[in-house]
Structure formats: C-alpha cells, structure tokens
Amino acid sequence: MKTEPDSYSIDDLAKEKKKTTFWSGVRNYQARNFMRDDMKNGDLVLFYHSNADPPSIVGVAEVVKESYPDFTSWDENDHHYDPKSTPENPRWFMVDIKLKKKFPEALGRPQLADVKALSDMELMRKGSRLSVQPVTKKEFDTILKLASVTL
DNA sequence: GCCAACGTTGGC
C-alpha cells in the first residue's frame, strides 16, 4: 500500500490508537478491487512512501478488518467525496490495517532497483501507479530479508 | 518543475 508521507506516514500510523487505521480515500477501481476482494484478515502489507526522497518501503502492516464501505466517499466535506457513492449503494471500499513493524532502516527505491529478485515486482515497474497492489511471497520475503526483519 | 504513464470522461 502506498501513501505520501506528507499526508499520512508510517509514523502517523504508529501514533494511532491501537496502531490501526482505515485505509480511506482510494478512488481507483483496480485498487478498490484488491481491497474489497483479496485482502483478508491476517494478510501482511508492505507500507510504501511515495513522493518521498527517496521513495521507500518503510515497514509492514497487517489487515485487521476486511472490506467495508469507505464512508468518506459520501461525506461532502471530504476531499475524496464522490457523489455517485451513497450509504445505500457504496462504490468505494476500504480495509483496516495495523502497524506490525516499522523497518529499522527504510528500503529506498534506488537500492531496491538493484535487487534482481525484485525485477518483476509491480511496484518497481516504470509507470506503476496502483496505490494498492499485490506482492508475491518471494518478493515479500526478499524485502523482509533486505530489511533484516523477522516477524 | 517536468513529463511519462497511466485512468477517466464524453463527444461522436
């Protein structure tokens, strides 16, 4: 999962009550589908800072609540308001995630670009814009190893 | 700030 640290960072997540937050604001159908259909309780999530210097994978979170309607989508005052989404017929969905581990050292994109095992990772593909995207087990394990982290 | 790589909208 991607986020711009200027708007919401892993440290913000660490400060949350129970280190848990709802992942609202996703307004892309493919990303929504991954959250709505694929993310299950206990699934692990790589936490990525985009538009950062350098862009980095900074930790691991865990899904603690499965798909439910993103209620910010029918809040007229919310930046991500969508008039086509209503409580009766929600268009956008989200999950709750809980911080599991912040990496001792962030894994910067330049460093990751040198790792052969990650050459096919969707995140590393040029033009990859999906804010919620799948990660293979091999990629996930490679990342943990690079971060010198065990869960 | 630039721009490539998207996804969405809407005219036809």
Place this chain on the structure above:
DNA sequence: GCCAACGTTGGC
C-alpha cells in the same frame, strides 16, 4: 465502441 482531451500519479 473509439479515441481525443483531460486529470492524476509519482519518479526524477
């Protein structure tokens, strides 16, 4: 259904 125009993402 096609596709041009437009808006957004996000690396650099």
